[in-house]
Amino acid sequence: MENLAGWMARHNRIGLAGIDTRALTRRIRAAGAPNGVIAHSASGEFDIAALLEKARAWPGLEGMDLAKDVSTELHYGWGETREGGLWRLGFGYAGAEGEDRPHVVAIDYGSKHNIFRNLVEAGAKVSVVPATASYEDVMALNPDGIFLSNGPGDPAATGEYAVPVIRQLLDTGKPLFGICLGHQLLGLAVGAKTTKMHQGHRGANHPVKRLSDGLVEITSMNHGFAVERETLPANARETHVSLFDGSNAGLELTDRPAFSVQYHPEASPGPQDSFYLFERFVGSLRK
Known part of the structure; x- marks a missing residue:
């Protein structure tokens, strides 16, 4: 029996776990949808400052023809x-x-x-x-x-x-x-x-x-x-x-x-x- 994490990895799908989804919902409701970055590191170490800069630099969907x-x-x-x-x-x-x-x-x-x-x-x-x-x-x-x-x-x-x-x-x-x-x-x-x-x-x-x-x-x-x-x-x-x-x-x-x-x-x-x-x-x- 394959678990969910294994299935998602096999199909190259992104998932989030270990976050307070209710708190995230309240934040979006009050402040609007924030920019975010999904990052992966095999070592588990991240350059948080660089990731924050990347998120803040994203211009959003306005003006984008997708x-x-x-x-x-x-x-x-x-x-x-x-x-x-x-x-x-x-x-x-x-x-x-x-x-x-x-x-x-x-x-x-x-x-x-x-x-x-x-x-x-x-x-x-x-x-x-x-x-x-x-x-x-x-x-x-x-x-x-x-x-x-x-x-x-x-x-x-x-x-x-x-x-x-x-x-x-x-x-x-x-x-x-x-x-x-x-x-x-x-x-x-x-x-x-x-x-x-x-x-x-x-x-x-x-x-x-x-x-x-x-x-x-x-x-x-x-x-x-x-x-x-x-x-x-x-x-x-x-x-x-x-x-x-x-x-x-x-x-x-x-x-x-x-x-x-x-x-x-x-x-x-x-x-x-x-x-x-x-x-x-x-x-x-x-x-």
């Missing part, structure tokens, strides 16, 4: 080279069946694969393109709808090349759906601003209120930036808010078929309260 680092490099059809829909015990991954499925082109800014599985589950055919794909690259695939994925980094930095493309895509009138970073990029594309949060949202138990009917969804979140609701233009309506801190968690446009959420409706891991968003998006492509 989407390019984790995006796919090539266009591919999801389900052609990978599994299609959701995985179920005893059945495995569902296939992408049917020839008349609406075609979604997903721009991959660092997407979780379960997003593509959920799009297939909702009835779509999915093609995936890199974060740096041009408007012409996307439209050459003849999409019925466009999806903007999640991803890491500062949305304003990624937006330098992504926002002009998204604006052109919005002008086509084709339905558009964004998640997490995709939500922030949609906000930037319509003229809103994003901001670095004092404390990011990390976890699979975040309550979000749907403003249309007051329904509360338990969601999975993992983001350190947020759309500033005060900067939303007249044609953008807030649709969801976080019940932890009241920050924006969703928006939709009133003059074009586009909407987005800050949280992760695809779960993996996390609650499955929000699959209806995939059904709403793919359903709009059939009209």
Whole structure:
């Protein structure tokens, strides 16, 4: 029987032990997320002063475009080279069946694969393109709808090349759906601003209120930036808010078929309260 430490070492994974996690949580809650360094020394001796200097010198995520680092490099059809829909015990991954499925082109800014599985589950055919794909690259695939994925980094930095493309895509009138970073990029594309949060949202138990009917969804979140609701233009309506801190968690446009959420409706891991968003998006492509 292999212990946890052995398993993590074999898979080259980092772990922390012997710290007061409650004290760390209280510090982050009061002072915001601090910079930190994870260091290893076979001898157990460390130059603490040098490590502190390294931590303090890190500039943070603001201004960092990390989407390019984790995006796919090539266009591919999801389900052609990978599994299609959701995985179920005893059945495995569902296939992408049917020839008349609406075609979604997903721009991959660092997407979780379960997003593509959920799009297939909702009835779509999915093609995936890199974060740096041009408007012409996307439209050459003849999409019925466009999806903007999640991803890491500062949305304003990624937006330098992504926002002009998204604006052109919005002008086509084709339905558009964004998640997490995709939500922030949609906000930037319509003229809103994003901001670095004092404390990011990390976890699979975040309550979000749907403003249309007051329904509360338990969601999975993992983001350190947020759309500033005060900067939303007249044609953008807030649709969801976080019940932890009241920050924006969703928006939709009133003059074009586009909407987005800050949280992760695809779960993996996390609650499955929000699959209806995939059904709403793919359903709009059939009209």
